[in-house]
Amino acid sequence: MALTTNKSVLSWIDEKVALVKPDQIVWIDGSEEQLEALRAEACSTGELIKLNEEKLPGCYYHRTAVNDVARVEGRTFICATTKEEAGPTNNWMDPAEAYKMLDDIARGSYQGRTMYVIPYSMGPVGSPFAKYGIELTDSIYVVLNMVIMTRVGKNVLEALGDSEDWIRGLHCKCDIDEEKRYICHFPQDNTIYSVNSGYGGNVLLGKKCFALRIASYLGRNEGWMAEHMLILGVESPDGDIKYIAAAFPSACGKTNLAMLIPPEYYKGKGYKVWCVGDDIAWMRIGEDGRLWACNPENGFFGVAPGTNMKSNPNALISTQKGTIFTNVARNLDDNTVWWEGLDKNPPKNAEEWKGSKWDYTDGTKGAHPNSRFTAPAKNCPCVSSEFDSHTGVPISAIVFGGRRAKTAPLVYQSRDWNHGVFVGSIMASETTAAATGAVGVVRRDPMAMLPFCGYHMGDYWAHWIAMGAKLGDKAPKIFNVNWFRTDDEGHFIWPGFGDNLRVLKWILDRCEGKAEAIETAIGYVPNAEDIDLTGLDFDIETLKGILEVDNDLWKAEISGIEEFYAKFGDKLPAELVKELDTLKSNLG
Numbered sequence: 001m002a003l004t005t006n007k008s009v010l011s012w013i014d015e016k017v018a019l020v021k022p023d024q025i026v027w028i029d030g031s032e033e034q035l036e037a038l039r040a041e042a043c044s045t046g047e048l049i050k051l052n053e054e055k056l057p058g059c060y061y062h063r064t065a066v067n068d069v070a071r072v073e074g075r076t077f078i079c080a081t082t083k084e085e086a087g088p089t090n091n092w093m094d095p096a097e098a099y100k101m102l103d104d105i106a107r108g109s110y111q112g113r114t115m116y117v118i119p120y121s122m123g124p125v126g127s128p129f130a131k132y133g134i135e136l137t138d139s140i141y142v143v144l145n146m147v148i149m150t151r152v153g154k155n156v157l158e159a160l161g162d163s164e165d166w167i168r169g170l171h172c173k174c175d176i177d178e179e180k181r182y183i184c185h186f187p188q189d190n191t192i193y194s195v196n197s198g199y200g201g202n203v204l205l206g207k208k209c210f211a212l213r214i215a216s217y218l219g220r221n222e223g224w225m226a227e228h229m230l231i232l233g234v235e236s237p238d239g240d241i242k243y244i245a246a247a248f249p250s251a252c253g254k255t256n257l258a259m260l261i262p263p264e265y266y267k268g269k270g271y272k273v274w275c276v277g278d279d280i281a282w283m284r285i286g287e288d289g290r291l292w293a294c295n296p297e298n299g300f301f302g303v304a305p306g307t308n309m310k311s312n313p314n315a316l317i318s319t320q321k322g323t324i325f326t327n328v329a330r331n332l333d334d335n336t337v338w339w340e341g342l343d344k345n346p347p348k349n350a351e352e353w354k355g356s357k358w359d360y361t362d363g364t365k366g367a368h369p370n371s372r373f374t375a376p377a378k379n380c381p382c383v384s385s386e387f388d389s390h391t392g393v394p395i396s397a398i399v400f401g402g403r404r405a406k407t408a409p410l411v412y413q414s415r416d417w418n419h420g421v422f423v424g425s426i427m428a429s430e431t432t433a434a435a436t437g438a439v440g441v442v443r444r445d446p447m448a449m450l451p452f453c454g455y456h457m458g459d460y461w462a463h464w465i466a467m468g469a470k471l472g473d474k475a476p477k478i479f480n481v482n483w484f485r486t487d488d489e490g491h492f493i494w495p496g497f498g499d500n501l502r503v504l505k506w507i508l509d510r511c512e513g514k515a516e517a518i519e520t521a522i523g524y525v526p527n528a529e530d531i532d533l534t535g536l537d538f539d540i541e542t543l544k545g546i547l548e549v550d551n552d553l554w555k556a557e558i559s560g561i562e563e564f565y566a567k568f569g570d571k572l573p574a575e576l577v578k579e580l581d582t583l584k585s586n587l588g
């Protein structure tokens, strides 16, 4: 039975029912009984496998199709009214043509299947940040993931009332045919279609599709920002908490930084880190004129490989109950999970992510490099007390970062907001397994939003500049970090993970005017002595090496930046052209 009388909801669902022709319709009310029944049903069909209840209570295992393990950027479209609105960095399709193509693919595809209607909220229900959505799906896996990743249930429909202001999402698994896989966004219609995929980022429509692509478009129109950023709080020994938002491309360390455990020396002094979000930040100017951020999600869809008790104990602990594991290896002896980098004891008797019997000694991987866990945020030992806050948290610093073997120093600060926007706009990073395609290729990924900006990137930069003008002297300070500098043998030089707090500390000191810096061609770099290395076996000369700004390497960057900027034509904000000129003249 329908859980709402909202006419816009009911008529849209009627339309989609007529199109996809489900055998039955089930409204997800958010109750534990209903979810338990769905879990049991998914286990009976093999869609899920229940894991060891003693060791991993309430946890399930899922495998996607082998051809469906990551986001598909080449098949992701922004179907804005005109190609110009989507801009040079997005794939575009004419909306009428796209609807026709998608309807043809979706038509009748729910025959013999159930339509699940998922009412969900991005942001705490009823808060000024909250935006509501309805996803229709034929996948129980999607329902159960959405229940972890967003706020789902009847109360969302109550909060929505009769409003027409909600995001429409239709997901059809179809045959998981990669030739007919499309992830399409219609910003003018608040609508998303996803067909022929079952992989997280393509089908959990609240996440990248809504909370970034559609929301970035809404944010520009409504005067706020939707960003691919973690949010964390650093508590100092006197109990004061300062918040940082940081944008790194996919699989470049957001979840890890968001949950970092302070090194012993910092712990001893009383430092703590609190996680507000690990992937997405929605930010608004508050009544006090500062920038306030909220994590619109309710769980973590995190990269499994590399997560262990040393690198990220908080993430690992978050996955020990109520979690869905996707495309990791399964230990058949005790029905638990394993992935590369979990520990040094790969199971002898296991199945790899594709489902074949697996013996690690043959040199193949047990888990897919983009295998993931879906864990409730409430499981995280360091979840912030502000997690459900209706006001969000005030942001002191914005940090950009990427994977760069050379060129980018460990950390530097922009001279001011507009220079910071420039720093974000020229971000470059090596590609990862989070999207299909080559891995390890350096590409420009402005603000880590290349695959996620729902409109013209030139307009997006202009929006950043406009936000800075509104924030004035209350604007957060903007920094850039790079944890991934490598030595001649390709090893990471900086220890990273918990020790990144040493860098965050300098960042916050700068925000409070407590630390010195050296002015370089690209911005302010710390004096090596001002990054506190106490308790760390790390040589100050090595630190100086990774803080160094090599003007020749930066000169070599210029042509790449110019080539990239040329794509934006007259949409490239004049402020950024000016910043590029300054950089060129600084480099001499």
Ligand code: GTP
Residues within 6 Å of the ligand: 248, 249, 250, 251, 252, 253, 254, 255, 256, 257, 278, 279, 301, 302, 303, 305, 306, 307, 311, 434, 483, 484, 492, 495, 496, 497, 500
């Ligand atoms: P998405 O969920 O795809 O947006 O990724 P993410 O940005 O949250 O990345 P995540 O924290 O999951 O890290 C991805 C990979 O980077 C993992 O293999 C981590 O082990 C590795 N990583 C994270 N932080 C660091 C670091 O400080 N140093 C090094 N060397 N590796 C890191």
Ligand code: SPV
Residues within 6 Å of the ligand: 070, 071, 200, 201, 202, 207, 208, 249, 250, 251, 279, 301, 434, 435
């Ligand atoms: C990313 O790729 O940035 C992710 C995972 O956070 S996904 O949900 O697939 O987009």
Ligand code: MN
Residues within 6 Å of the ligand: 228, 249, 250, 251, 279
């Ligand atoms: Mn992400």
